[in-house]
Each structure stands twice: as C-alpha cells, then as structure tokens.
Amino acid sequence: MLETSARLLRLLSLLQAHREWSGAQLADRLGVTSRTVRRDVDRLRELGYPVNASPGTGGGYQLGAGAELPPLLLDDDEAVAVAVGLRTAAGQGIEGIGETSVRALAKLEQVLPHRLRRRVGALNAFTVPMLRGPRSSAVDPAVLTELAHLCRDAERLRFDYRGHDGTATRRTVEPHRLVCTERRWYLVAWDLDRADWRTFRVDRLTPRPPHGPRFAPREPPAEDLAAYVSQGVSTRAYATRATVRLFVPLAEAAERISPSAGTLEPDGDRACVLRTGAASLDVMVIHVMMAGFEFEVLEPVELIEAIRTARDRLDGALARAAGSRPRTADGAGRTQGPPSGPSAVS
Numbered sequence: 111m112l113e114t115s116a117r118l119l120r121l122l123s124l125l126q127a128h129r130e131w132s133g134a135q136l137a138d139r140l141g142v143t144s145r146t147v148r149r150d151v152d153r154l155r156e157l158g159y160p161v162n163a164s165p166g167t168g169g170g171y172q173l174g175a176g177a178e179l180p181p182l183l184l185d186d187d188e189a190v191a192v193a194v195g196l197r198t199a200a201g202q203g204i205e206g207i208g209e210t211s212v213r214a215l216a217k218l219e220q221v222l223p224h225r226l227r228r229r230v231g232a233l234n235a236f237t238v239p240m241l242r243g244p245r246s247s248a249v250d251p252a253v254l255t256e257l258a259h260l261c262r263d264a265e266r267l268r269f270d271y272r273g274h275d276g277t278a279t280r281r282t283v284e285p286h287r288l289v290c291t292e293r294r295w296y297l298v299a300w301d302l303d304r305a306d307w308r309t310f311r312v313d314r315l316t317p318r319p320p321h322g323p324r325f326a327p328r329e330p331p332a333e334d335l336a337a338y339v340s341q342g343v344s345t346r347a348y349a350t351r352a353t354v355r356l357f358v359p360l361a362e363a364a365e366r367i368s369p370s371a372g373t374l375e376p377d378g379d380r381a382c383v384l385r386t387g388a389a390s391l392d393v394m395v396i397h398v399m400m401a402g403f404e405f406e407v408l409e410p411v412e413l414i415e416a417i418r419t420a421r422d423r424l425d426g427a428l429a430r431a432a433g434s435r436p437r438t439a440d441g442a443g444r445t446q447g448p449p450s451g452p453s454a455v456s
Contacts, residue, residue, distance in 0.1 A: 340369035348387025
C-alpha cells in the first residue's frame with residue numbers, strides 16, 4: 111500500500127487525468143478500500159482542492175474548479191509537451207499570448223528536474239519558429255475565451271462583424287465551435303437572421319454583450335468541422351471554383367497545400383483531388399500552377415481555356431526574350447554562353 115502522502119499525490123494525479131472516477135475505480139487504482147478513498151478525498155479538500163462528489167450508482171468524484179489554480183502533476187512527457195506548447199504559443203495568432211507564455215515557461219523551467227530542463231533547453235535553443243500569416247489577424251485572448259464559454263453554455267452571441275470588403279454588420283448567432291487553422295481562428299455558428307450556418311473570422315468580430323438567451327444546440331453542418339471551415343475559406347468564399355486532379359499522393363500534396371488554400375481527398379495511391387477557389391480564372395491558373403504538381407482539370411471547362419491563354423502569353427514572352435538576346439561579336443544570331451549543355455528553359 112502506498113504511504114499516505116504518496117497516495118494523495120497519486121489520487122490527485124488520477125483526478126486531474128480523468129473527468130470523473132467512481133469510488134470503486136479509485137480504490138482499485140490505489141489498492142485501498144473505498145473508505146480510505148473517502149478519507150483521502152477529505153484530506154485533498156482540506157488542502158484546498160475542490161473535489162466534487164455525486165451520490166448514487168452513477169455518481170463519482172470529480173476535480174472541480176477552485177478559486178486558485180492548484181499545482182498540476184505532470185509526467186516527463188507531459189512537462190516537455192507543455193514547454194513546447196508555450197514555446198510555440200506566440201505564433202498561434204492570439205494577441206498578447208507571447209509575453210504570458212514566456213513568463214509561464216520561466217516558472218515551469220524553475221521546477222523542472224535537471225534531465226527535463228536539458229531537453230526543454232535544447233528545444234528552445236535549436237528550434238526556430240517559421241510564422242505564417244499577417245500579425246493583423248491576431249485575436250484578443252479575452253474574446254476567444256468569451257466565445258468558447260458561449261459555445262460551451264449554448265448562449266446566443268451578438269457582435270459587430272467586418273467583412274472581407276470592409277462592410278460592417280451586426281449579427282446574432284448561435285455559436286457552435288471554434289476552429290483554428292494556421293494563424294487564424296474561425297467561429298462556426300448558426301446565423302439567426304440568415305437562417306443558415308456561417309463561418310466568421312474571430313479577428314473581425316467584436317462581441318456586444320449582453321448575450322443570451324440559451325438555446326438548444328442544432329445538428330452541426332458537418333461531422334468534420336475542420337474540413338467544413340477549410341472548404342468554406344478556400345472554396346465557397348470565391349465566385350470561381352475548380353476541381354483538379356493532382357498526380358501526386360495525398361500526403362505529398364498536403365505538405366504544400368494548406369487547409370486555407372483548398373481541400374484534398376485521395377484518388378488512389380498516386381493521385382488526389384484538389385477543390386479550391388480564386389477571385390478569377392486567371393488567378394486560378396496561377397494558384398494551381400504554384401502547387402508545383404502535374405495536374406488535370408476536372409471542372410470547370412473554362413479553366414482549360416484560361417490555361418491555354420496563359421500558355422500563349424508565356425510562349426510569346428519566351429519568343430520575345432529569345433529574339434532580344436545579345437549577339438556574338440561576328441554578328442551571328444548565336445547566343446552567348448557555353449556552346450553545349452541543357453537549355454535554361456525546358
């Protein structure tokens with residue numbers, strides 16, 4: 111049997127790791143009786159830990175939220191994971207988190223064992239974050255927390271919203287979920303005025319309390335909300351849309367094409383299908399070409415003609431470049447440079 115102090119730490123760790131435990135489960139994990147579990151729970155309460163207990167056959171013990179944050183018990187991998195998360199938090203598009211993360215990381219490193227401090231130190235010293243996206247899309251953490259609470263409590267949200275064209279509107283929605291992609295946060299919500307699901311960029315909205323009343327949550331617009339938002343911001347938001355087959359495995363395409371640039375689905379082992387949108391057909395040609403893969407246009411047929419037009423423009427540019435190359439000293443039309451070897455333009 112564990113000594114009392116060690117057993118209390120083990121009990122606290124179990125309560126932090128799982129939402130709810132029955133008395134029998136805790137007794138089995140700790141190797142003690144249910145009566146001992148009850149006494150240990152009382153000791154934790156005396157130490158300031160808010161352990162809630164619900165009676166009955168379906169009841170159990172649950173660690174509640176207290177007035178102060180209690181110490182957290184982390185194993186080695188969890189401690190390193192928290193340190194890594196703090197290290198990269200500044201690049202996740204939440205305004206003001208960077209400085210707070212540094213302070214939290216400093217406190218964590220003070221109490222880390224030497225072996226873990228060395229691992230975290232190596233990560234800090236030899237990791238360089240490559241941040242993407244504009245700083246202007248940073249989200250106020252207070253707004254993010256407010257939205258999360260409204261989603262959790264199923265309360266209506268009122269806010270001012272600035273569209274991508276700068277148009278300001280007042281919206282009333284039933285918030286469902288927050289979705290984070292790259293450096294941007296999105297709110298998926300049911301728009302009451304438009305009677306349909308909508309996706310809002312969080313950095314463009316300003317909550318206007320009071321909120322409420324509460325509502326009965328609706329069936330979400332998709333099972334995979336991350337894919338739903340990806341399709342919305344990369345395809346549905348544009349008037350020009352296209353579907354192309356990329357002759358490359360899905361995993362390889364996903365390394366270059368972000369969720370905000372298009373949605374990918376497998377098409378056998380050596381190909382995948384990209385669905386994307388753009389402001390115009392000309393922009394679509396550039397968008398698809400920049401992916402850097404061999405491809406086949408599935409739809410629309412107008413995109414094929416736009417590609418032909420782009421090809422003719424490129425051919426004309428190459429022909430003009432070839433005609434304006436400097437001549438050799440004997441006046442011949444031969445270009446300067448090495449007499450043999452591969453052409454610079456293939």
